[in-house]
Amino acid sequence: MGCGKEHGNLFNFLTLRIQQELQMFPEDKRYDMARVMYGLTNRVRFLTGEDLTKVSADNFGSYIAIPGGTVHIPVGFVGVLSPLIKELPECCVKFGKPVGLIRWGAVQSRKKGPRAIVQCCDGEEYCADYVVITVSLGVLKEHADKMFCPALPGNKMEAIGALGYGNVDKIFLDYDKPFWVWSEGGIKFAWSPDELAQRTDWTKGLVSVEEVEGSKHVLCAFISGPESVIMEQMSDEQVAEGITKLLRQFTGDASLPYPSTILRSKWASDPYFCGSYSYMNINSNVGHQCDLSCPVPGSCDPVPPILLFAGEATCAGHHSTVHGARLSGIREAERIIQLTKKFGGPPPQL
Template identity: 40%
Template sequence: MPSWQASRTKAASKKELGYQPARPTKEEPSFGGVVELGAHWIHGPSRGNPVFQLAAEFGLLGEKELSEENQLVETGGHVGLPSEICTSSGRRVSMELVAELASLFYGLIDQTREFLHATETPVPSVGEFLKKEISQQMASWTGDAETKKLKLAILNSFFNVECCVSGTHSMDLVALAPFGEYIALPGLDCTFSRGYQGLTDRIMASLPKDTVVFNKPVKTIHWNGSFQEAAFPGETFPVLVECEDGACFPAHHVIVTVPLGFLKAHQDIFFEPPLPTEKVEAIRKIGFGTNNKIFLEFKEPFWEPDCQFIQVVWEDTSPLEDLTPTLQDSWFKKLIGFVVLPAFESVHVLCGFIAGLESEYMETLSDEEVLLSLTQVLRKVTGNPQLPAPESVLRSCWHSARYTCGSYSYVAVGSNGADIDLLAQPLPVDNPSTQLQMLFAGEATHRTFYSTTHGALLSGWREADRLIGLWDSQVQQPRPRL
């Protein structure tokens, strides 16, 4: 059994990937350190990132993370090259070849920005655009058939990486035109040595005592009503938050920050009266996928001391082939590889990333089944059939988690940034005198920083500012807003 003890915290959302490198976070104290089941990296840690600014203000980052040099690095939002890349038959791939194909793939990703303001696009999705361009470039490839097959397999692994970044099952589901609206901030992505909870703890400490109530799952938000509270005789409230245990909280305003996945699954019963049709349609259209982590604990490392990320390439895969093998037999082929976590005393941990339907299928398996499958994967890619099995496994299960139903949002084919703005629009909208009963925040409501913790934080500040402006238009803003 793993030595991990249960300890959970819920915070904002973020893209899960980025080892150069939003979803609720869940942290497990482990081996004298912390593993993050949810949000982990600060993406784009620089002056324009409020999460980075708060972390720096609270003294939660090291000298390297705070350095001017780190803040100026332009990654374009792309994942850095792996330390090593292994194939499913145990071969090592030259880093020169990996770099060549990474340049091709991420160069094409950058080209997608050209369609942001285009009147029409050649294809609906990012995935179709990438495949169309790769097919054309293949004509100039030299080398034998085996080399070309390997190149396609490596490119397929980059597709899988991008699925993790975007939180989607397939890049064919991600809309091409709006894809360039997402803004990647400068800065070399970094982590909290003691976990994201250090940040949320400091934010919580700044609030008055007993401001936050835990373990009160909400059953229904009643709005556009007239509710009374004994503590405030003669006053009526337009909103009533009804909890599953029967407790009720009347309010003038409610800021709804539940994940988009929860809204997709429960919006029809979560609000009374129901949401307007246009907001329901926006919830339906915006994409929301699953990206999970699988932690494997080892007694001894089998990787090199300076290794940071081991990428896995399945040689029988290609982004140009739409094969649909059964999830039972092939779910692990969506695994992009393993990030090497800092060693905790004598314990060594790899963190695997997997997105999409394969990730959701993984959640239905037992720990023992996941451990057995990944042990076989590692023995294959290392070429060592005697490789010791991991000591234990720990994994996230965001799709089956009751209050998340997935990881974070993306702009799906058939949707655009206007849908994100519509999701963020307060209710009701028909009568200005009764506006601002329900406000909406969370990563899925930020048009250019969706899927990130900083997008979630900024969306919360946005709605707080909206209420401040309603109650006191003269109040000074405590910090600049982006």
């Protein structure tokens, strides 16, 4: 992809390629092969969390796959963070303290006050030389217009609007009597193109059901796109019913049991996430990711930066990943170190 060519949306791009590939198979194999290939498009969908008709085919390739494969962290990210947290002074990280408003720059200068004041939803305020904003792009889309005073510059708001933010969820299914052979591998749903064209049912967003490492009685179903948002609104019973019906349909075994318990994420409905991760939609490009990552005020402004932006969506090439989020945090920490060196300490007050 690339070379300045416009390939439109990823669904049309993949459909064209699939049709070309299908011609290579004997006619009697094409229906089954189509199911396999279209089923795999649902897996591609999981990488963006959005319907592929909204994803840019040209910019999909801007994502850089890093070598090393997938690493499973047994105790979760606490294991990665705890050595760093140990180095921090006690109580300097505040948990359960949502920020409602960030007053910065021009507004502060009238009072000859600090460069920024971070106001929490419980009313408590913190003065700051720099504020690193790491809320998700989903939260920025919902709240950026009321979260900053003065408002963010036009190009920042445009980037927030243009970049896509998708949704994926995991549904854990706990069975009293496991029905599968342990370690046999998961089920990937081979949807036909006709089935996928009629996305009337939320279960069409289900990508696969996999065994959970270390457990012999829990499966995990992966779901993405608008169907995952619908799933979040349903009751546990409805979700268990839908997945069981689907498993019975795809395995041909009408006696498969219902799970005894289910546990699922609800990233889209969580007000502190508003979705799962960013993607490049048909209206966005790498320039928007760069605009999102730029500090405010910008480099042409005489006032040194006050608002710094980090988080996966600000990391061009590595968006939607943990390593992208980490790299962006290091980038902004480095920026503060360089500014501190430049000013020989805190930045000049306004």
